[in-house]
Amino acid sequence: MPTFPPFPDSQMGWSALRAMIRQHSPLAALEVFHHELGDVFRVNLPGFNPTVLVGPEANRFVLVTQRDELRWRAEHDPITRLLRDGLLVIDGEWHDTMRALMTPAFHRRMLAGYIEVMTCCTDQISAGWDDSPRDMLAEFRRMTLLILVNTMFGIDFSPEMGRLWPAVLRLLRYISPGGWLIWRDMPRPGYARARREVDRYLYGLIEARREALRRNQSEPNDLLGVLIATPTLSDDLIRDQMLTMLIAGHDTSTALLAWALYLLGRHPAALAQARAEVETVLGDSLPTLESMAELRYLEGSSTKACACIPRCTSARAPLPLTWNLAATVFPPEPACSIALPDPPPAGILAQPHLL
Template identity: 35%
Template structure:
């Protein structure tokens, strides 16, 4: 990486003062995540600042104008491929790490499969996946909700995008995908990219094999009408390219939804009055009926909860870019070669944009457009392509869970963990009261 301009250059973003760095350290020592530390740095340094540690240098875009500039205005200079980076090594030519014409071509292949109208036929698949989890919960059981939601989300993804039976394939894939997620989770490799990680080698090789088998099977016996078939058709015999897209979609598309669903249920467990209101609204709409997109349309009580969960715990809290040419963020100069971290987490908790930014207040989303202060699905050319599927899954699964069970906290405070996504910390349990 080329060196950044020094602090003496008036156009380089500021380095947080010693005082704000100490405040960030104190946040960490009190058990906050490094995202909370980032928020403490932003409070001291402003919405664009430099992060400098031995072996790691980046510029952080942490407010609405700099984030818009990074994701939308400077796309020709800020690219997704951040080398050398495990995300790029894992996804290779996957859509998330491609740019320009190649990226646009990949979007064109996938886009038809994410149209809301095309997705609605998977509503019964989603409700069945939710039912399988609910039926496994005994009344009074303590459940690690993130684990249950991972299975649910992966089963839906496999069926909806690839035409692969979820309940049979998810148990085999889940532990292998966990290894892939561990491989890309923030860790010491950020400072030492060459660090060897031998424990992950076996599962990652097995994952490659499982994906290759699926691709070969589908090539031999096309099913038609699935995204997997569309990739096979588009890439001819190039199985590696199909593998790259398939793996990207699997990782980007299941853990994010799982985190969203799990945070929702954890927040509802912690706020029984909000949970009761939501359940009353769902019961009034559905009674004993099966949730469907049509039956739940415009149910504001429910929707605000979903947005507020995404605001507080955006599953992808920081996006990564690398400047391939010099550009500016809110007037600050970003030289070529610099890593740019786009912090949706600090945006969503920015005290200049949100009243009581750390409080769970779903009603803040009632009838209000959020504009640039709320970007859980990103913005610009890499905006989440799977957002319509995520929203459909969230709405149907949450409605079903509220209909059939009540959720009580078995924790003192919700604790996040920053893995591949911002997820509930391991061991964060909720107590289930079955209704039926």
């Protein structure tokens, strides 16, 4: 007979709180509950009781089989307040329409033109590296921001990077898991100012591109041009898609690059093999789509690194859902989270063919 997911008891709650304080991450608390309660459980938080699912079967349930039965927009979450009607926080037909409109900018045929930009931006950031320790998450964030703004919006972000860097980081902290999960209306000082700074920049890009398209009557060749050329989109809706890409879009690549470098650094033999492959395939030549396809070991290593990133996807069930594999009923709740599988054994990075 189907049952509701279990709640942790008070002892588990204290253990989770200690783990969260010790590791400075809400993920630590979820790991405690997962260890004690299994792959499906609920968390008792003030104002809502999210259901948490863990593992590949749970991923498929939420992201594939029940995708159309879930709602991905939570009106009171910080990410919705920030992105408004951005692709990441809209549902149904409107989401599908916007995705179809934006997808051509990411098509494989566009990548050939992006490679030179990616190479130049990578060289620009790495030119400042020396033998001193570096925060590679920050370095890769700068790199991916330069690449994203250049390829998607057709603008060199370098002159504005220093000025907007604090605002971008503050917006990332605003949408990241934190105290707002428990206290929904907690004060968030500095957020409004950061949003205004970034908004001024984005609306300025929109205005300048509209004027350029009116003067030149040229075909749009990047995401910003496609959005502006769509008559049904207002400047506000274009801003929402641009901010979605600027904040959420670059962060995924940043995390992947940082995790991949960290894991390769922990496995010297794997790092040596990846470097040898790059030197053999590319030598002193710039990468192309064809040569990049030959970097199979590096691709396998980065794919495995992606699988190791502890990510969560949040959704809402408007009606009770049954996960047949676990005979579990999920009640309609404000949020339902799914955590990806645990990282693989340490040695598997050296064997990407096992993916």
